[in-house]
Amino acid sequence: MAWKVGAAIAGLLGLAGVAAELGGGADPRRAGWRETYRPPAEIPFPSDNPYSAAKAELGRRLFFDPILSGDGSRACATCHIPDLGWGDGRARAATRMQGDMDLRTPTLLNIAWQDGPMGWDGKFRSLESVAAMPMTSPANMNLPMADALAKLSADRSYAAAFATAFDDPAITRERLEAALATFERLIVTGTTPFDRWIAGDETAIAEPAKRGFDLFNGRADCASCHSGWSFTDNSFHDIGVGSGADIGRGRFKPTSVALRYAFKTPTLREAGRRGPYMHDGSVATLEAVIDLYDRGGIDRPSRSRSIKPLHLSAAERADLLAFLGTLSTGTGRDVTTASFTAAAPAP
Ligand code: HEC
Ligand code: HEC
Structure with a gap:
């Protein structure tokens, strides 16, 4: 689906604010977490290469x-x-x-x-x-x-x-x-079931996905790196994959142990259609990705302190997977429409 910046998104934001939703075993922090996934209003362009x-x-x-x-x-x-x-x-x-x-x-x-x-x-x-x-x-x-x-x-x-x-x-x-x-910069994801849920449509995603969202932000702590609307902190971490000569950021001149095996946090949008996963394609499926996080990856000095064995139950893994499934539009071809109006450069 086409993504019109400006009017369409403002319209989305105009929908009901995220209702406090405490029934059905929801994590009491859910409403606050949902606020952090609101879509940005405009595509940012740098001042030295403005949109035309x-x-x-x-x-x-x-x-x-x-x-x-x-x-x-x-x-x-x-x-x-x-x-x-x-x-x-x-x-x-x-x-x-x-x-x-x-x-x-x-x-x-x-x-x-x-x-x-x-x-x-x-x-x-x-x-x-x-x-x-x-x-x-x-x-x-x-x-x-x-x-x-x-x-x-x-x-x-x-x-x-x-x-x-x-x-x-x-x-x-x-x-x-x-x-x-x-x-x-116009390659922007379309509106997914997840986005409709964030905008206030409680029926846009099912209960398992909502529980998966709670896990993602809560106990599994995925959101400490896959944060915000685009599901990335734009930073680099060792999550315990990659080995040998493949030492990642700074691989030509590692300046500290902390930079070894550190790769960029990818967006999770459209993850379902983007396998195999990781910088080296070493993880075949999303199920295997969740297993990897559950085990905590390779334990080594450079591994992020946010990564540790999670001991998820089978039901929790299924919930997490259901949640990841809500981040796809089903089309993948996302590019904004020509009617896009240029944004001011970010300050
Ligand atoms: C052979 C396949 C291939 C082709 C052709 C290719 N790329 Fe890529 N692209 C890659 C790979 C692999 C990487 C990762 C490189 C790295 O991390 O050092 C990449 C990385 C990128 C990135 C960085 C993305 C990020 O998240 O950091 C951008 C932007 C990009 N390519 C744009 C282009 C453009 C523009 C062209 C055409 C001029 C192009 N690519 C052609 C395979 C390709
Ligand atoms: C410490 C930061 C961090 C945490 C916490 C984290 N991730 Fe990641 N995630 C990353 C990085 C960095 C990569 C890429 C690693 C690589 O390519 O070697 C990644 C890759 C992925 C990928 C593959 C995406 C792709 O395009 O290859 C998925 C899916 C994923 N993470 C889901 C999750 C889930 C689910 C959780 C919680 C259980 C989680 N992540 C927790 C940083 C993190």
């Missing part, structure tokens, strides 16, 4: 166009596939030579709200700075930047689109990156 419809449209075209690869065989969307929650369904991304990369393709859903470093291990400083790496990497799209700019400049319709988007005909690396990032 022309830039977003150019970025959309570039994202799906194999012109950005050396042999014309790959686009960004080869791996960030809309129908697979903007991932690729593989444990690790495929190299051009049909080998495996070190990391799984992450979703791009709600990337606009990731204000910190990008990539599983934080190797990219901003959304704008990511694109050059997959595009120029020989194992991936294999197109040197100078060649990309030359190819685009030689294409009349791209030359015209850049001129419209930037009020100037020059095609530069900065503009290519700016256009792609503007499109990517």
